[in-house]
Amino acid sequence: MNPTFSQIKLSHAGALQLLNTAIEKAMTMQQPQCIAIVDEGCNLLAFMRMDGAKVLSEKSAIHKAMTAASSRVPTGNTEEALAAKLAAATGGVVTNLKGGLPIILNGQVVGGIGVGSGTGNQDREVANHALAAFVGAQTFVFD
Amino acid sequence: MNPTFSQIKLSHAGALQLLNTAIEKAMTMQQPQCIAIVDEGCNLLAFMRMDGAKVLSEKSAIHKAMTAASSRVPTGNTEEALAAKLAAATGGVVTNLKGGLPIILNGQVVGGIGVGSGTGNQDREVANHALAAFVGAQTFVFD
Amino acid sequence: MNPTFSQIKLSHAGALQLLNTAIEKAMTMQQPQCIAIVDEGCNLLAFMRMDGAKVLSEKSAIHKAMTAASSRVPTGNTEEALAAKLAAATGGVVTNLKGGLPIILNGQVVGGIGVGSGTGNQDREVANHALAAFVGAQTFVFD
Amino acid sequence: MNPTFSQIKLSHAGALQLLNTAIEKAMTMQQPQCIAIVDEGCNLLAFMRMDGAKVLSEKSAIHKAMTAASSRVPTGNTEEALAAKLAAATGGVVTNLKGGLPIILNGQVVGGIGVGSGTGNQDREVANHALAAFVGAQTFVFD
Structure with missing residues (x-):
């Protein structure tokens, strides 16, 4: 086996683009949000707390982004008893709150985006919108 | 968009008044309480643990105040499964224990008051009483 | 030996008096302060962050009060190398920052008062003033 | 005394502008940076870790911003023994690392900007440049 492999990383330009499109969408929805973007190592790349967003959503937005980046699937779909054990x-870093989505480019997870301050459905709508505006990023369909 | 906006802040004189009226109410009810007041940024402004109040209610009273200031609604009304995930x-900062109320002046949230050591209903009665005695503050009706 | 002993405790009325006289002194000095009062068990009794006081002095003011209540002497006089090890x-709870004083009544330590946001000398002047206004409390002389 | 007072708050548009000008400056200097912006309550508003910036500078950049917002002066000028005790x-939130500057508009502190990953002098140069590009913000002169 090879001693190394290649990893696609999200640049700060990419993170800034995700942040900006998420902010725009949240403003259109008139629901201020905390928005966090982490890389594939779950380390914070970018963050914004919009005017009127909940102060205490800072931590949960970051945890949503980390959870999605690590698990590689949207947050909010884990069976409740398991989710409580993971948390x-x-x-509390692994969270089953809705609003965290993995950032997947060409089938490779490059990070996660977490959004919080609205309802869970609003949160993931904002996150998904930011991914839809990002060339090559996978988006998600929710029930 | 504007780079700044204006925010009403609760002064320490205002916080002291809330603290004093909460203490009076708790004494009338003969239920000693921990009482916490935070500003809109969830930072502690004022605190009192009354004689006979539970030592371990310090943290929960502060968390109730923080939760109400951040969410802008009374604590205790979140659906249980969501509340557990948020906590x-x-x-543990975001709590669904009763007894946290947002401090709303002229429609603007300026902070939160959290009360703990009694029953949940006693706690929010004390918090609500302190708001009722504060000129211009919104009060709440509970079932 | 007796299985129990008696301890004088500071009431919330006493804590409120200390808080009020400390606030008055700080206003006279035109130096807003964070003021914390803990009991002999180092548990928080009362707290106030005055308008314009440093947000980050909340923690240090509480730690000063705890350190003074536990050590039974004013903070700030420990030899530096030892102080660093204790911290x-x-x-970080045991601090050698100036501004923490034990509350001693009839030779018995009943708690501590911690003040922070000014210079160390201002901080302990406010704390000492609050003790001077408290009947029976020991005050301190600083170089 | 008044129960409330008025405070200027930095909007997310303002925070985004500071972030963008700091990033531009860091790119010009070819020194990737972590950049954090907090409000006057020391809560995180905006953050960016640039490509090549140190992962572990996330925390220190945030702490620099918090320290500057709370103390209302640039970080890095505190006497060493005092700085160690405050930390x-x-x-560790109160830091004496260079690179944190208060954001002062019309004489009112509205937050702090913290920069980290370069040398201390590079860090504060980036922070100061972001302030210089912000209409009405005070800048600082360093030796």
Whole structure:
């Protein structure tokens, strides 16, 4: 086996673009949001708390982004009993709140976007919109 | 868009008044309380643990005040499964215990008051009483 | 030996008086302060962040009060190398910043008062003034 | 005394402008940076980790911004022994690393900007440049 492999990384220009399109969408929806973007290592790349967004959504938005980047699937679909155990085992970092989506380019997870302050459905709508505006990024269909 | 906006802040004189009226009410009810007042940024402004109040209610009273200031609605009305996820994702700061009320002046949230040591209904009665005695503050009706 | 002993406790009325006289003094000095009062168990009794006081002095004011209540002497006089070890070993709770004074009534430590946002000398002047206005409380002389 | 007072708050549009000008400056200097902007309550408003910036500078950039917003002066000028005690007493949040500047508009502190990954002098040069491009913001002169 090879001792190394190549990883696509999201640049700060890419993160800024995701941030800007998420902000625009949230303004159109008239629902201020906290928006967090992390890389594939779950480290924070970009963050914005919009005017009127909940102060305490900073942490949950970041945790949503981290959870999606790590699990590689949207947050909010884990069976409840398992979700509670995962949250406890990770000090609350792994969250099953809706609003976290993995950022997937050419089938490779390059990070996660987490949105919080609205309803769970609003949060993931904003996140999904930002992905839709990002060339090559996978988007998600929710029930 | 404007680079700034204006925000009403609660002064320490205002916080002291809320604290004093909450203490008076709790004494009338003969239910000692922990009482916390935070500003709109969820930072602690004022706190009192009354004689006989529960030592461990310090943290929960502060978290109630923070939750109400951030969410802008009374604590205790969130659906249980969502509340558990929000608590986990924020290290327990976002709480669904009754007894946290937003402090709303002229339609603007300027902070939160959190009360704890009694029953949930007693806690929010004390918080609501303090708001009722504060000129211009919104009060709440509970079932 | 007796299985129990008696402890004088500071009431919330006493804590409120200390808070009020500290606030008055700080206003006279035109130096807004964070003021914390803890009981002999180092648990928070009362707190106030005055208008214009430093947000980040909340934690340090509380830690000063806790340190003084526990050590039973004013903060700020520990030899530097020892102080650094004590701070490290207690997660920063034991602090050698000036501005923490024990509350001593009839020779018994009933708690601590911690003040922060000004210079160390201003901080302990406010704390000492609050003690001077409290009947029976020991005050301190600083160089 | 008045129960409230008025405070200027930095909008997310203002925070985004500071972020963008800081990024531009850092690119011109060819020194990638972590850039954090907090409001006057020390809560995070905006953050960016540029390509090549140090992962572990996330926390220090945020702490620089918080320290400057709370103390209302640039970080890095505190006497060393005092700085060490302040850091310990606040769990490392209050930092004396260079690179944190208060955001002062019309004489009112509305937040702080913290920059980290370069040398201390590079960090504060980027922060100061962002302030210089912000209409009405105070800038700083360093030796």
